[in-house]
Amino acid sequence: MGESLSRRDLIRILGASGVAASLGGVSAASGAEEQSTASGEEFLGTVIQPQAVQPTGTCAGLVGGKVIQPRRELPVLGQTDVLVVGGGTAGVAAAIAARRAGAQVTLVERYGHLGGQWTGGLVLVVVGHIVRSGKQVCQGIGEEMLRRLDKLDGAIIDRKPGVNPTVDAEALKYVMVEMVQEAGIKTLLHCWGVDAILDGGTVRGAVFESKSGRQAILAKIVVDATGDGDVFAAAGAAHRRCKYNIGLVSRIGNVSQVDRARAAGAREPRGLGARTPVVGVRWVNMLGPEADGLDVSELSRLEINHRRFIWRSVEKIRNTPGYEAVRLLETAPQLGVRITRMLHGVATLTVRDFRAGARFADVVAVGGAAGINHGEWQIPYGALVPDTRVENVLAAGRCISAELRMADMIRVIPICWVTGHAAGAAAAVAVADACPVREVNVAKVQQLLKQQGAYLG
Amino acid sequence: MHPDGKASFPDEAVPGGNRWRRRLARCAVLAAAVMLLLPGWPCDWALLAVPSLSPFVAVPAAIAVRGVTCATLLALPVLCLAILWPRCFCRWLCPTGLLVELAGRCRGRGAGRGARLPNVGAWLVALTLGGACLGYPLLVWLDPLAIFAAAANTAGGQVARGAWLAGAGLPLVLLVGLLWPGLWCARICPLGATQDLIALPVRAVARGRQDKAKPSANWPMPRRTVLGMGLGGLAAAGLRRVAGAARPGRLRPPGAAAEDALSGLCVRCGNCARVCPSRIIHPDSGRQGAESFLAPAIRYDDAYCLETCVRCTRVCPSGALRPLAAEEKPSAAIGLPRVDMSLCLLGEDRECAICRTHCPYGAIRIVFSEADYLCVPRVDPRRCNGCGACQVMCPTRPAKAIVVYPP
Numbered sequence: 001m002g003e004s005l006s007r008r009d010l011i012r013i014l015g016a017s018g019v020a021a022s023l024g025g026v027s028a029a030s031g032a033e034e035q036s037t038a039s040g041e042e043f044l045g046t047v048i049q050p051q052a053v054q055p056t057g058t059c060a061g062l063v064g065g066k067v068i069q070p071r072r073e074l075p076v077l078g079q080t081d082v083l084v085v086g087g088g089t090a091g092v093a094a095a096i097a098a099r100r101a102g103a104q105v106t107l108v109e110r111y112g113h114l115g116g117q118w119t120g121g122l123v124l125v126v127v128g129h130i131v132r133s134g135k136q137v138c139q140g141i142g143e144e145m146l147r148r149l150d151k152l153d154g155a156i157i158d159r160k161p162g163v164n165p166t167v168d169a170e171a172l173k174y175v176m177v178e179m180v181q182e183a184g185i186k187t188l189l190h191c192w193g194v195d196a197i198l199d200g201g202t203v204r205g206a207v208f209e210s211k212s213g214r215q216a217i218l219a220k221i222v223v224d225a226t227g228d229g230d231v232f233a234a235a236g237a238a239h240r241r242c243k244y245n246i247g248l249v250s251r252i253g254n255v256s257q258v259d260r261a262r263a264a265g266a267r268e269p270r271g272l273g274a275r276t277p278v279v280g281v282r283w284v285n286m287l288g289p290e291a292d293g294l295d296v297s298e299l300s301r302l303e304i305n306h307r308r309f310i311w312r313s314v315e316k317i318r319n320t321p322g323y324e325a326v327r328l329l330e331t332a333p334q335l336g337v338r339i340t341r342m343l344h345g346v347a348t349l350t351v352r353d354f355r356a357g358a359r360f361a362d363v364v365a366v367g368g369a370a371g372i373n374h375g376e377w378q379i380p381y382g383a384l385v386p387d388t389r390v391e392n393v394l395a396a397g398r399c400i401s402a403e404l405r406m407a408d409m410i411r412v413i414p415i416c417w418v419t420g421h422a423a424g425a426a427a428a429v430a431v432a433d434a435c436p437v438r439e440v441n442v443a444k445v446q447q448l449l450k451q452q453g454a455y456l457g
Numbered sequence: 458m459h460p461d462g463k464a465s466f467p468d469e470a471v472p473g474g475n476r477w478r479r480r481l482a483r484c485a486v487l488a489a490a491v492m493l494l495l496p497g498w499p500c501d502w503a504l505l506a507v508p509s510l511s512p513f514v515a516v517p518a519a520i521a522v523r524g525v526t527c528a529t530l531l532a533l534p535v536l537c538l539a540i541l542w543p544r545c546f547c548r549w550l551c552p553t554g555l556l557v558e559l560a561g562r563c564r565g566r567g568a569g570r571g572a573r574l575p576n577v578g579a580w581l582v583a584l585t586l587g588g589a590c591l592g593y594p595l596l597v598w599l600d601p602l603a604i605f606a607a608a609a610n611t612a613g614g615q616v617a618r619g620a621w622l623a624g625a626g627l628p629l630v631l632l633v634g635l636l637w638p639g640l641w642c643a644r645i646c647p648l649g650a651t652q653d654l655i656a657l658p659v660r661a662v663a664r665g666r667q668d669k670a671k672p673s674a675n676w677p678m679p680r681r682t683v684l685g686m687g688l689g690g691l692a693a694a695g696l697r698r699v700a701g702a703a704r705p706g707r708l709r710p711p712g713a714a715a716e717d718a719l720s721g722l723c724v725r726c727g728n729c730a731r732v733c734p735s736r737i738i739h740p741d742s743g744r745q746g747a748e749s750f751l752a753p754a755i756r757y758d759d760a761y762c763l764e765t766c767v768r769c770t771r772v773c774p775s776g777a778l779r780p781l782a783a784e785e786k787p788s789a790a791i792g793l794p795r796v797d798m799s800l801c802l803l804g805e806d807r808e809c810a811i812c813r814t815h816c817p818y819g820a821i822r823i824v825f826s827e828a829d830y831l832c833v834p835r836v837d838p839r840r841c842n843g844c845g846a847c848q849v850m851c852p853t854r855p856a857k858a859i860v861v862y863p864p
Contacts, residue, residue, distance in 0.1 A: 273806070287823070287831075
């Protein structure tokens with residue numbers, strides 16, 4: 001009986017969709033053949049026109065042995081004041097800052113979660129926000145995230161003055177989504193920013209690849225929080241490229257079940273990592289070799305090698321007497337790419353300034369240091385603005401303008417959140433004043449940042 | 458003031474009117490010497506002036522390093538003065554002499570006992586000259602001007618652990634002056650003896666003119682000087698062997714002479730420690746060899762040797778530190794760091810490259826070992842000059858994972 005009923009149902013559904021489609025002015029001629037395989041009463045999915053997803057006839061072609069991508073018009077997904085490309089630490093902070101300042105914001109992220117390296121990369125420890133005296137100098141939106149984690153049960157540990165706290169990745173993903181939703185930010189996940197949209201020397205938006213194909217979003221200001229500087233590089237802003245250590249973080253569980261009595265005497269195995277908010281779970285860092293984080297074959301090779309090493313490392317731990325219960329819980333969804341591109345900005349952060357604690361009139365962020373012997377250091381607005389005449393794009397996060405030797409200072413989580421916060425605030429001011437980011441009134445940005453809880457020295 | 462003082466005071470042979478004039482001059486010189494060694498001079502040359510005036514430092518040092526420095530040239534006028542008017546420097550200029558004399562006068566009556574001593578100073582000079590011929594001027598650190606400078610430097614600048622010892626020479630000399638007035642200046646002071654020795658040929662020639670019968674008998678080099686030089690040479694050879702023997706050794710300032718020569722060349726004036734902006738030069742404790750006691754040693758506690766600074770090398774009066782040009786600094790190696798992977802945070806897969814970040818010469822790379830799947834800091838000895846920035850910044854406590862060792 002199922003057979004005939006099912007067919008009848010199917011025809012009914014097809015008919016309904018055909019009416020809907022014709023009302024919408026779209027031809028409904030196709031589709032019956034493809035959908036005929038669907039069967040069963042439980043099938044209630046709505047049939048979608050394939051063209052609505054991906055325009056046909058625009059794929060690459062082989063022309064004279066070369067692969068040619070035909071010229072085509074891209075669908076425009078929307079228009080916004082501030083477009084933040086990259087939903088990592090810097091991107092989320094930038095989006096929230098700009099939205100709270102009144103700008104329309106769209107945030108796009110290549111993975112299915114927010115937080116980037118902080119969550120997907122399992123960089124769980126927050127390092128670089130405190131100085132010698134124990135004072136926390138990275139405040140603002142990032143600190144707000146930590147305070148929200150404080151309120152959740154088991155979401156953060158070591159939240160004491162002068163100590164580097166460790167967060168739980170899942171709790172942080174939740175907190176970030178909540179904050180983004182509360183602020184009213186249009187968020188697109190699974191969207192990989194691949195190109196800038198240029199109009200003369202001015203960036204007018206960005207192009208994305210996703211399951212929906214290649215689409216564009218137009219914007220007044222683009223914040224490049226990709227970490228790799230994908231947008232400013234595509235727009236032609238000067239930058240340096242470098243190789244840096246690429247690792248893969250993992251988490252191991254059941255460490256609380258280690259039999260201390262049996263383990264006594266034996267040397268503690270390597271790779272037990274540091275504790276996390278989850279009891280018995282530890283996160284294990286990896287530095288990895290220096291490699292080009294923009295070379296997909298390198299990334300693939302490293303991902304494979306790193307996974308192999310992690311598995312064997314955990315096997316070694318499990319073979320140590322007393323440690324048999326230890327299990328590998330997960331390897332980080334994102335490879336630990338540290339530095340790839342660094343902007344050539346109007347200003348460049350140098351180790352000399354960092355050591356001297358140089359102060360800038362256009363300071364928009366302040367960084368701390370990981371337990372070592374120095375005080376706070378300032379980040380000028382110029383370090384976010386491209387030196388070359390590429391307008392209306394701001395860098396945020398680990399790709400801002402700095403000497404390579406400063407990379408270890410700028411790539412840490414708190415510096416990403418303060419530079420993101422600064423870029424978002426500056427973008428909002430630029431939108432409100434209808435001026436290019438290069439000519440933004442920095443005093444206004446500083447005032448806005450302070451209103452939003454940032455510390456500027 | 459005390460006309461009953463002994464004739465060993467250089468003061469006494471002079472008629473009363475001249476004595477006041479001379480006393481005034483000596484006080485002025487003392488004041489000038491103190492002024493030169495006070496902090497606050499815009500250039501370091503002021504510090505160099507006092508210990509460099511001594512021919513007892515300049516001549517043996519020039520022989521030992523087989524070269525002449527700017528500091529050596531400063532002693533030339535004093536040398537000429539000594540030939541023309543023997544002991545003129547002692548009478549008119551020596552600041553240490555004035556202080557010793559004042560100390561002696563504190564005793565008042567009955568002073569001068571125990572002053573019956575052979576001419577120790579002449580032996581000191583002979584030994585030092587003999588040592589200098591072998592590159593190790595044994596006793597230049599007994600120079601009264603160096604002793605004066607060391608005391609002033611200790612009082613005026615460096616107050617590091619053990620630094621007071623470096624300034625203890627002057628109090629000791631004053632104590633000698635207090636106990637046996639006149640003994641130091643007349644019998645022990647090697648600078649005084651140097652002047653006598655320089656004046657010898659002049660006197661011999663003068664005497665030879667008077668007594669033409671026996672010119673050769675008055676040849677100026679007394680036998681004990683030759684003997685002393687021989688002994689000095691032997692001692693120097695022995696000490697150089699001891700000092701240069703394979704031991705861990707200490708870090709020395711940039712441009713320092715080889716370890717087996719440094720302890721002999723250094724006059725322990727403390728100028729280098731005084732001018733060091735990082736305050737990393739300390740007097741050697743002598744624990745790793747008594748011969749290098751109070752010689753300059755570097756300790757990287759909380760500051761490193763600045764990449765553009767060559768100040769210590771510019772204030773050394775004796776060539777123990779070769780004067781460097783700023784461009785030479787990167788190649789003037791102080792030492793070479795070694796990494797202890799059992800302490801290094803990278804050994805625990807922790808996120809750290811602070812040594813690389815802070816290396817002013819870009820000499821540190823973090824190298825990945827495929828076999829151990831581990832990153833290790835590696836130092837390029839061709840770029841590194843051992844400035845200690847890595848050691849200072851290394852976050853491990855209390856022992857540092859990266860430590861600079863002598864080359």
